Amino acid sequence: MPTATPTIPRRSPKRGYDFIVIGSGSGGAAVTRRLVDAGADVLLLEAGTAGIGIAELDDPAGWVPLGRGAYDWGYxxxxxxxxxxxxxxxxRGRVLGGSSSINAMMWYRGHAADYDAWEEAGARGWGFADVLPYFKRCEDWEGGESEWRGAGGPLRIExxxxxxxxxxxxxxxxxxxxxxxxxxxxxxxxxxxxxxNFNICSGKRWSSARGYLWPVLNAENLAIMTEAEAQSLRFEANRCKAVRYVRAGIAVEAEAAQGIILALGAIDTPRLLIMSGIGEPGDLRRIGISVKAALPGVGRNLQxxxxxxxxxxxxxxxxxxxxxxxxxxxxxxxxxxxxxxxxxxxxxxxxxxxxxxxxxxxxxxxxxxxxxxxxxxxxxxxxxxxxxxxxxxxxxxxxxxxxxxxxxxxxxxxxxxxxxxxxxxxxxxxxxxxxxxxxxxxxxxxxxxxxxxxxxFFHTCGTCRIGEDEGAVVDSRLAIRGIEGLHVADASVIPVIPSCNTHAPATMIGERAADFLLQAA
Incomplete structure (x- = not known):
């Protein structure tokens, strides 16, 4: 099912949107697509380039050199x-589609007990029976739909x-x-x-950008800003209202009426939170950042x-x-x-x-x-x-x-x-x-x-984990604890690393995040 190479429409930045998604990787692409399909007005910010029509990104056999290349953060x-x-x-991918655009294209969700362990760790409603429908929703599996697999979803799997x-x-x-x-x-x-199982179709990489975002690039209710790096979040009282980002050397602020979703991955999501004053108070003060919310689990539990x-x-x-x-x-x-x-x-x-x-x-x-x-x-x-x-x-x-x-x-x-x-x-x-x-x-x-x-394996995760204890960063509906209007939809929320590549779990997390947001809207 080859897809014609599209372009991202030029859209002038607006002051406000319903939702702002920061990061276009496995989780960010999924939550963006589902919000757009539901009719919400969405701004998607990606620090990297579009990466569309780039031969080295499309070639499944050439993925290894992409690390330390032009589309990698270099961490x-x-x-x-x-x-x-x-x-x-x-x-770590710095391009539309995030790490799904530079990874080994493995689609693997691990063992059912991995997700039951999440529930036991305090992630209520995240057992395997809860998450399996969302894994299936992601999939367009070559073998068709079954009790365990999905068909007709955005991600081709062969x-x-x-x-x-x-x-x-x-x-x-x-x-x-x-x-x-x-x-x-x-x-x-x-x-x-x-x-x-590979995210490969007709000999080409099938990234989250290709599967989730390409079909809606021309949607009037979606604005994608590439080469737009988020710098900080702005709050009014206890609510996250806006994100400040830099694009082409110009600082821009955009507001979200219904919510901001962090999907920058397990390294950059905690980094943006810390830069915005959310984290362990002692760590924040050590580098001269005022404390907005004391959440000592930000950046901890890295796996x-x-x-x-x-x-x-x-x-x-x-x-x-x-x-x-x-x-x-x-x-x-x-x-x-x-x-x-x-x-x-x-x-x-x-x-x-x-x-x-x-x-x-x-x-x-x-x-x-x-x-x-x-x-x-x-x-x-x-x-x-x-x-x-x-x-x-x-x-x-x-x-x-x-x-x-x-x-x-x-x-x-x-x-x-x-x-x-x-x-x-x-x-x-x-x-x-x-x-x-x-x-x-x-x-x-x-x-x-x-x-x-x-x-x-570059399966970094866990740095903003789901839970109910003082070390947890998000609740079971992926909302930042103690802050309104701010959610996370990436591998940073994983409480216990699953026995698999993290692309599939992160995509599933993005699918669930969209449901939570739409149910609350």
Whole structure:
């Protein structure tokens, strides 16, 4: 279902709108579309460019270099001893569609228990039975509608029509080691090996911008301002009334009669709140910002999935052209049979994959392939804090990867399992030896390897979590606690990181946010 390349109509800024959405990523695009469809007058602000018709954004095989490129914010996780003092880059989309325009295009919602855990953590009404209809609403799944999947929604979701042999070998090798093949990791069960679900259609990326926003670009009740960076929020008494943003060097203020929705992501939503005086009072005063609302949870509870990037193998022959997103399949399994759900996740890489530090330690010059492996039930928690008060001021962003010893042990088990996969008959025609690491590892060696190879899935979340306790930032209807007219619709509200890529949960959050706003209007 290819869509003709559109343009964003030029619209003169107005003083007021019904709603203002700040950020056009997975959550922001969804909430914008549903508000526009309902007839509301909406302003959507995006700090990046439109990115429409840009070949490198459309090409599924070319997504990796987009990190640190023109469409990336260029953020970093701060170093710790747990990762050998390394700085870890966090690709975050600065373009219409946000990170959905530069990510690996994975559509994966994890396990039902992930969302029941949200409910247990204080997010009332966010159990799996509550959120499944909203996941289905997002989807245009190639297999059609079912109890578990949706059809006719804005986001096209497909499996590879011609998977790479390495992707198929991963599924077969996992089966040899006792892990079941499953048809759909977004179906009734996610434990097992399967072809991945992609936001790809006719060989092109199907971003949130393409799915949610392109069909309504010409709607008279939607104004999209790209290259418009929000600077602060303005309040009247206890109500958020307006946002101040800069576009083409000119400061502009826009008011919202019914509400402002923050959808800047788990880094920039808390940053804008802090810049506007909402956060932990001591942190605000430290950088000279007056306290508007004392919410100590802003910027706390930061979570991400640690990725071991990656186990590299020498190949018997060249792999040929990259297909799909350079992967194509996944394996989800338990580090111990007693666990209630899978906690480990692996995927193939059609080529080499390594952190700069790992690439400096091993010879990766020969033809090769890799398997990335990560912990999807990570326990470590971190934080985000501003180091200054000015626009664009530096931040300390700290996930505390590997701070919890149990996280490290799970990854030791995961690396051992992945190295066993290479010895199965499924990889017999491809495996020509280990490249990084160079061979079997004892526990001490495995820990050193993991610390050097630890990277990020860029699933940053949790920094404005839903809940009812003093550390919560939004209530169960995504309203900022103690402030009227201000809501959040992105991955920052996630209380407990789900065992999946965060694009699907963030989109679901945007869908629910729109319902909450329209019900209150």
């Amino acid at each position: 970093d996780y701060a170093p710790t001893d747990h990762v050998m003092g390394r700085t870890i880059g966090i690709p 499996r590879s029509p011609d998977p790479h042999a390495i992707a198929l070998a991963l599924i077969e090798s996992a089966a040899e080691l006792g892990i079941a093949r499953i048809d759909d990791p977004n179906g009734a069960q996610n434990e097992g090996a399967a072809l991945s 991400d999935h640690p990725l071991v990037r990656a186990i590299n193998f020498r190949a018997q022959r060249p792999l040929g052209p990259v297909r799909d997103n350079g992967g194509g399949s996944m394996v989800n399994w338990k580090s111990h049979p007693s666990l209630a759900q899978p906690n480990l996740h692996a995927f193939p890489v059609q080529g080499r994959s390594a952190t700069p530090e790992l690439a400096g330690q091993y010879d990766l010059s020969a033809d090769g392939f890799a398997i990335g492996v990560g912990l999807m039930r990570s326990r470590s928690r971190g934080y985000l804090r501003l180091l200054d008060a000015g626009p664009g001021a530096p931040m300390e962003i700290q996930p505390n990867f590997l701070a919890e010893p149990a996280d490290l042990q799970d990854l030791v088990d995961a690396v051992s399992f992945v190295m066993e996969l290479a010895h199965t008959s499924a990889f017999r025609d491809w495996f020509a030896g280990f490249a990084a690491p160079g061979g079997k590892l004892d526990r001490r060696q495995a820990i050193a390897f993991i610390r050097s190879a630890c990277s990020t």
